[in-house]
Amino acid sequence: MTTESLNFPVIGSDALKAAFRTHASGVAIITSHDNDGLPIGFTATSVTSLGSNPPLVSFNIARGSSSYPQLVIGREVALHTLCAKNLSLAQRMAGPKENRFTDADFELIGKVPVFREASSILIGKVRERFEVESNAVVILDILHGTEPMEQTRPLLYFQRGYLTATERLAENS
Amino acid sequence: MTTESLNFPVIGSDALKAAFRTHASGVAIITSHDNDGLPIGFTATSVTSLGSNPPLVSFNIARGSSSYPQLVIGREVALHTLCAKNLSLAQRMAGPKENRFTDADFELIGKVPVFREASSILIGKVRERFEVESNAVVILDILHGTEPMEQTRPLLYFQRGYLTATERLAENS
Numbered sequence: 521m522t523t524e525s526l527n528f529p530v531i532g533s534d535a536l537k538a539a540f541r542t543h544a545s546g547v548a549i550i551t552s553h554d555n556d557g558l559p560i561g562f563t564a565t566s567v568t569s570l571g572s573n574p575p576l577v578s579f580n581i582a583r584g585s586s587s588y589p590q591l592v593i594g595r596e597v598a599l600h601t602l603c604a605k606n607l608s609l610a611q612r613m614a615g616p617k618e619n620r621f622t623d624a625d626f627e628l629i630g631k632v633p634v635f636r637e638a639s640s641i642l643i644g645k646v647r648e649r650f651e652v653e654s655n656a657v658v659i660l661d662i663l664h665g666t667e668p669m670e671q672t673r674p675l676l677y678f679q680r681g682y683l684t685a686t687e688r689l690a691e692n693s
Numbered sequence: 694m695t696t697e698s699l700n701f702p703v704i705g706s707d708a709l710k711a712a713f714r715t716h717a718s719g720v721a722i723i724t725s726h727d728n729d730g731l732p733i734g735f736t737a738t739s740v741t742s743l744g745s746n747p748p749l750v751s752f753n754i755a756r757g758s759s760s761y762p763q764l765v766i767g768r769e770v771a772l773h774t775l776c777a778k779n780l781s782l783a784q785r786m787a788g789p790k791e792n793r794f795t796d797a798d799f800e801l802i803g804k805v806p807v808f809r810e811a812s813s814i815l816i817g818k819v820r821e822r823f824e825v826e827s828n829a830v831v832i833l834d835i836l837h838g839t840e841p842m843e844q845t846r847p848l849l850y851f852q853r854g855y856l857t858a859t860e861r862l863a864e865n866s
Contacts, residue, residue: 527802528816528837535838536748539813543719543774544847544858545741566741568718570753571828575709578830580743580751601716629700640712643701650823650830655744657751657823657830664701665708674717676858678847683858685717685851 544678549600549613549638550579553631554590559621561633562587563614565677567599575662577644583656586617591658595646596630599660600638603672604684609635610675611682640668717851722773722786722811723752726804727763732794734806735760736787738850740772748835750817756829759790764831768819769803772833773811776845777857782808783848784855813841 530538551561570576581588602610613620626633644660673684724734743749754761775783786793799806817833846857
């Protein structure tokens with residue numbers, strides 16, 4: 521056994537999963553429409569800024585997901601950042617696809633469903649997709665957005681549950 | 694004025710900055726070495742998993758940063774996830790470069806500096822770099838890692854300050 525294997529005994533994907541259990545992330549919702557004009561959307565914990573001049577956002581997605589083929593270059597997308605009050609919305613958009621747009625709590629901007637209760641909403645377009653193995657990094661050009669709510673408590677994902685900055689809200693079942 | 698501009702009055706980079714003030718992120722430290730074998734490292738809030746089979750991580754970086762030219766394909770990198778106890782380490786690695794490795798609180802694994810006090814450490818190699826305007830998405834192949842600490846409180850970045858899941862720890866000055 522080398523010194524290195526003694527220091528770092530967890531290998532490959534087990535190491536990755538163990539490390540990311542100790543790493544919290546903000547929770548967002550991405551929405552768009554499919555080729556038939558029907559709403560699509562999902563909860564994402566990989567949304568991050570990629571620079572502000574020009575304004576760019578990146579997020580990661582499995583190439584095997586049903587949403588990925590719809591996120592073609594130029595497709596309009598809404599990115600919602602979420603606060604603690606949006607917990608049930610985050611859970612619904614991470615649940616069964618057939619339940620995601622059955623409530624009439626969204627409006628359509630063009631063909632893109634938008635949830636007004638989110639802390640903030642950005643409208644963008646898919647600029648580029650970088651495929652790596654069975655996943656992809658999707659880059660959005662940001663066009664414009666809402667005036668964000670002030671003084672919100674952010675919604676977080678950590679150790680398989682949702683949290684806010686002051687208290688744990690619910691387990692991810 | 695169109696309905697859309699009434700709904701989304703904040704334009705471009707202002708919209709992006711406003712939205713991301715409402716979005717929290719986990720805090721990590723990335724370390725490696727330069728072409729002369731000297732330690733480099735920085736605090737990053739864009740670290741996210743890109744799939745576990747094979748284990749991949751992505752993070753975003755400005756192409757103009759001094760670290761970017763060192764993160765060549767194949768370069769060994771350590772990724773540290775941080776807990777609340779690592780606040781001062783996060784602040785130091787986000788501060789002046791000349792102060793980042795002056796304390797003897799790291800060890801070298803090969804040429805890569807590693808901070809044992811972090812919640813978890815992953816060792817990986819730069820696999821790909823996707824350049825977009827003045828920024829880049831860097832993809833790491835993960836090789837192995839430490840046994841993460843149990844029951845840590847994650848270190849978060851939100852509204853220009855550091856927080857943990859239960860209390861705000863310090864402002865980012």
